[in-house]
Amino acid sequence: MPHRLIHTLEIEWQDLLPSFSAESTIIEQSFQLILQGYSSPQRYHHNLQHIYQVITTIHPLQNYTQNLAAVKLAAWLHDVVFDTRVQDNEE
Numbered sequence: 899m900p901h902r903l904i905h906t907l908e909i910e911w912q913d914l915l916p917s918f919s920a921e922s923t924i925i926e927q928s929f930q931l932i933l934q935g936y937s938s939p940q941r942y943h944h945n946l947q948h949i950y951q952v953i954t955t956i957h958p959l960q961n962y963t964q965n966l967a968a969v970k971l972a973a974w975l976h977d978v979v980f981d982t983r984v985q986d987n988e989e
Contacts, residue, residue, distance in 0.1 A: 903950060904933065910953055911974070917967035935978040944977040952976075 908929055915925040936946045952973045956966075963969045 903946060907946060907950060907953075910970075914967060914970050914974070918971070932974065932978060948977070949974060 911929045911932070912925055915928070920928070932949075933946070936944070936949060953970065956970060956973055960966050960969075
């Protein structure tokens with residue numbers, strides 16, 4: 899996994915979580931869990947690159963939401979639980 903991508907995502911996560919009153923320990927621990935979830939070798943599309951693409955798509959659209967933090971959090975977590983052995987993950 900490219901270090902630059904992880905670093906960029908970590909900064910995004912660190913900027914987002916204080917909106918939800920998260921403490922620094924929780925921010926770091928949750929980022930590690932997200933890294934772990936999106937980095938499994940079986941993931942071909944729903945991986946960290948996908949999350950980066952979704953997050954960067956939100957930036958230019960941010961004026962269209964009343965709760966940008968909630969939209970960003972949803973983007974981060976929308977595929978964190980993904981079972982590569984089943985066919986109904988999108989449902």
